[in-house]
Amino acid sequence: MTPHCAGRARRSVPSAPRYVNQSLPIVMREVLRLLEQRIAEDTAKIEALRQATSIGIMDLEHGRFTQLNEGNLAQFGSRPNIPMGRSKSHAISSSIVW
Template sequence: MAYYAIQPFRLVEDPRVPTRNIVLTVHQAELIERLVGSGRYQNASEVLREGLRLVESREAEEQARIAALRDAARVGIADIQAGHFRIFETPDALEHHLASVVDEAVADRSAQANSE
């Protein structure tokens, strides 16, 4: 394990900037050293801040996906409750219906492309 103390150089201690001690694997420490050594980042703190920005971005995207799925579920449930659904007697009937929906969508898109 590698140990890092993430403490940016400061002449005067600033209580508004929190510091953390973290434990890294050898692989993670080597990655940080490689990134800093490449000149892409000036120090380990920059590497870790970039990693945290990526995690924050991924978390925001995941929350947006979850919200979209919940909205879609609400719409679907409301449609079912309003009676807007079809019952298919066989899997083949469902496949036939889906194929016709796809064919219709492709034809509509083709017509749009030709009109532009």
């Protein structure tokens, strides 16, 4: 790391007490550790979404869904964040747990 970058990195480090008296290598290790942790969490979330999508697609392909319209939606409970779109008919996979 160039001296210019090192000085800039020191100035950009949060002024939290635990970082103020630390050397740049220690702070950089912590930054890298946090970045790796965030990447691992994001990777796990993406994998969970892929699995849920696969399950939903398989359910649809095998006919494991209930056709919904505005008339029978109430029997499945209230879900205010479900986008209803323009169509009055929607399919919901039986594998989705509300």
